[in-house]
Amino acid sequence: MTAPSAARRSAGEAFGQLEPIQASFREAAARHLEERDYLLAGARVRLQSASAEMMRRLSHSFSHLEATPGAAEPELTIGLWDAVTSGTQPPPLPNTRDEEAPGAFFYYSDDRARVGFQLGTSGDARVLAVYPEAPTPAMSVLERGGRRGWYWVEDAERIPYWEQATPMVYLLDWWLRDRNMHMLHAGAVGTATGGVILVGKSGSGKSTTTLSALQSELLYAGDDYVGVSLGGEPYVHGLYGSGKLMPNHVERLPFLLDALANTDQLDVEKAVVYVHEHWPDNVSSGFPLRAIVAPRVTPGLGEARLREASALEGFTALAPSTVFQMHTRGQDSLTRVRRLVETVPSYVLELGSDIASIPRAIAELLGRLDPASR
């Protein structure tokens, strides 16, 4: 079947209007519908999918948070559908003009909804021949003040590996913000009584640090994105059970080798591990946030060591990467990060060659920061 091409389609002013989006989903759901419930950041979220493949790909990373279906009304219901599987026309999409970057993001918001469209690439066989992992066009929609969201893609079979590892980050970030939470570009590890977020740009050692915790007593709450509650005591919410790291960094964590989900794709993809499937007892849905930790790879160092950092250091490690990754609410993101670094202490974690010492250093810090130990 040929996909209706998002790149060629445009509906001008209709983009961002909820009614045609709902109508498009209803049309697809009339042919097939399956649903699953998850507890995300303390709330029930229902995925309703008109595509079995889409449900499979987008629910994988949430499976450790699956809840008994129908046990309660969901606080958010997300409709999932794609054009190829359902054979339906795409919902109205923006005119993407001459933009050619597949990662280009078109964002619209009004008092009814936030809508974001990721351009992706066409399903043209010639494109796929030279770019097999070409991401499919995708649209995220969240109704303001409501309980409904939608996530449409052109072709469920072309949902890229990174989207499967951390699905729907924009949609969930918008939803979290409405609940006084915030999606951060951070990993998180800790214990039931408290944990840290690991922050920094790509290459800083963030993933190595979070995944090293799997060989310790520390619990894992996320590697790339976590939710954080800002009201009262800051609290980390683990959302995704996945972890990603550069293929050449796997050799530092050889215990991951048998758990990698994409061993045959490491020439073009980051290494992905679904932590909850291999270390189910090490995964946490969240804990109180005790500190912000910025890993720094430190050549020549053996054991990892921590040093106190200023709020400014914590801010500069966390804010730019979060703002540029979650780019639809710039000043709001920055202000929330400032509030966070003014609430919890920041540390720099210097990483050396002794990987086992990394979780030890974090566990020692958490012991010192535990209110019960003071």
Add this chain to the structure above:
Amino acid sequence: MSERGLVVNAPQVIHETINGEVVIINLATGNYYSVKGAGADVWAAIEASPGAPRPELIAALEARYDGGNVEAEVGRFLEELCAEGLVAETDAVSRPAGREPGGTRREPFETPVLEKYTDMQDLVLLDPVHEVDAAGWPQTRPDVATA
């Protein structure tokens, strides 16, 4: 020619101040910056008096500092902020807020420095953002079908 005022180039430029240091992010370019000391004072003056013209901003800062070539250094710094797209000119000129009453002691002047970081540029180049309002959508191209 009448003097134009200066404003923070929002919304593409966002900023926060922590412990006296300002972190400024240009969402359009992917660059981010830090300024402290006199540079943070200049930024605060622009933010406090949106639309203030250069000479009046400089005069307000000259009154604050002791020593140094405030006029030339602040003037150069303002041009650097404009060149980086962090500050924009506006026809909506306003007068800067008067100096807060207080002691007459003036602070020593240090040359303002704009520290620039470019390590996030790739994110913006690879994933450019087009944030538009309802009226801002481009017209449907005649060559695209909406069948």
